[in-house]
Amino acid sequence: MYGNDIAETIRQKFKVKSLEAQKKLSTLHPHAVAFLKEKGVPVSQLRNHSTKLLGAGIAGGVLLLSPSIDHTITSVDYAKRLTTNLNQTATNLPARGYERTYMEKLNEVLPQEVRALNREEEKRLEQLFYEAYGVKARGTLEGEHLNTTYGRIGAEQHLRRYPGDTMATHDAVAEKDEGMAPGLGAWGYFAPSKEKLTPELVETEKWYAVVQTLYLPDWNTRTRFLRDWYKHRKVLIVNTDNGKAVVAGIADSGPAAWTGKHFGGSPEVMNHLGGARYKKGPVVLFFVDDPNNKVPLGPVTMQQTQLPDVSLKAL
Amino acid sequence: MSSIFYDHLLEFDKLEKYVKKHVKTEEERVEIYHLIDEIVHHRIIGCILDRLPREHHEEFLHKFGEKPHDNELLSFLLSKIGHDVEAFIREEVYTLGSELLELIRPKIKKTS
Numbered sequence: 001m002y003g004n005d006i007a008e009t010i011r012q013k014f015k016v017k018s019l020e021a022q023k024k025l026s027t028l029h030p031h032a033v034a035f036l037k038e039k040g041v042p043v044s045q046l047r048n049h050s051t052k053l054l055g056a057g058i059a060g061g062v063l064l065l066s067p068s069i070d071h072t073i074t075s076v077d078y079a080k081r082l083t084t085n086l087n088q089t090a091t092n093l094p095a096r097g098y099e100r101t102y103m104e105k106l107n108e109v110l111p112q113e114v115r116a117l118n119r120e121e122e123k124r125l126e127q128l129f130y131e132a133y134g135v136k137a138r139g140t141l142e143g144e145h146l147n148t149t150y151g152r153i154g155a156e157q158h159l160r161r162y163p164g165d166t167m168a169t170h171d172a173v174a175e176k177d178e179g180m181a182p183g184l185g186a187w188g189y190f191a192p193s194k195e196k197l198t199p200e201l202v203e204t205e206k207w208y209a210v211v212q213t214l215y216l217p218d219w220n221t222r223t224r225f226l227r228d229w230y231k232h233r234k235v236l237i238v239n240t241d242n243g244k245a246v247v248a249g250i251a252d253s254g255p256a257a258w259t260g261k262h263f264g265g266s267p268e269v270m271n272h273l274g275g276a277r278y279k280k281g282p283v284v285l286f287f288v289d290d291p292n293n294k295v296p297l298g299p300v301t302m303q304q305t306q307l308p309d310v311s312l313k314a315l
Numbered sequence: 316m317s318s319i320f321y322d323h324l325l326e327f328d329k330l331e332k333y334v335k336k337h338v339k340t341e342e343e344r345v346e347i348y349h350l351i352d353e354i355v356h357h358r359i360i361g362c363i364l365d366r367l368p369r370e371h372h373e374e375f376l377h378k379f380g381e382k383p384h385d386n387e388l389l390s391f392l393l394s395k396i397g398h399d400v401e402a403f404i405r406e407e408v409y410t411l412g413s414e415l416l417e418l419i420r421p422k423i424k425k426t427s
Contacts, residue, residue, distance in 0.1 A: 018353045029360075046356045184341070257319075258351055259327055260322065260324075
């Protein structure tokens with residue numbers, strides 16, 4: 001039984017709706033349902049099946065993409081993306097030469113469409129991010145890897161830090177603040193009481209990220225380990241439209257795959273990445289390799305150091 | 316991740332907001348997210364097969380089973396169906412989103 005009546009009603013109604021959808025497909029296209037079932041891909045398990053396939057591809061260093069949408073950048077793609085960047089609004093336009101060069105290099109590596117990156121692409125970005133931001137960021141850390149490291153981030157609300165926490169005692173972003181989320185994050189309260197809320201936890205909630213742990217292929221078999229591993233894990237989030245970056249701590253699981261988003265960011269994270277009106281956009285999200293907990297949460301600025309050659313020919 | 320080739324066409328933001336508002340615990344939310352995911356897949360596969368000529372079903376299902384994330388599936392469907400595949404998937408997504416919201420939102424009684 002669910003914690004409240006509305007949640008239980010929603011669950012029951014969607015359960016019935018799901019059965020209806022299954023029945024309709026089985027009635028109209030029985031051959032299709034039978035075919036997929038025989039191949040070991042029941043329609044209700046599609047996402048799980050695909051995630052496993054992609055996970056195996058990434059682990060093996062080869063992404064299972066068809067050749068026609070291979071990531072290799074053609075000069076036409078590159079020129080198109082560069083033009084897109086230069087045509088962006090003034091706030092997104094890299095103002096100085098260094099940032100412009102950085103954006104060019106970033107675009108050299110990124111595929112045109114948002115999708116899971118392969119190992120080679122991630123390595124090149126790790127190198128670029130280290131030189132640009134001075135942060136050691138990794139697509140894979142301690143053997144853990146998200147289903148994707150390049151996706152769309154969406155705006156989230158503030159999270160309750162302790163029982164009784166309200167917006168009255170909470171920092172808010174200046175404009176268009178989304179307010180407080182009605183439920184708790186996936187790891188519950190940050191502290192059991194206001195008295196036990198440390199400055200570090202205040203920062204973690206302020207600069208929090210949301211990642212899709214719920215779709216990890218091994219989430220159900222390694223739940224306990226993964227819950228601990230991901231809790232407040234630092235990540236570097238880079239807005240690939242303007243190069244703005246922030247280090248955040250993971251504090252919630254989501255968003256649902258059917259939202260078209262892959263990550264979430266606190267109001268402060270989103271405000272830094274794209275301004276008060278920024279609600280959704282493409283980002284790269286890597287784990288921060290910070291065993292001694294030296295990297296602070298919050299915005300990171302460019303170092304102005306020499307940027308590496310990340311082009312394919314350099315490898 | 317775009318783990319299914321039509322993921323980029325899915326936008327149920329209002330539904331997500333509603334679920335997050337009313338379903339407070341992580342476990343409950345995840346179960347409901349999975350239920351919605353199931354409904355979405357059945358509906359979209361159904362609407363694709365409704366339009367795809369029967370003789371191409373097996374080829375599509377074979378390709379789909381092998382690489383459910385492959386964007387080339389859209390090109391394949393376009394070549395066999397002959398019109399904007401993304402448009403009718405978006406339409407189905409929109410219809411489904413409205414249906415699901417209507418199902419769970421309390422009905423507003425008209426007073427007059």
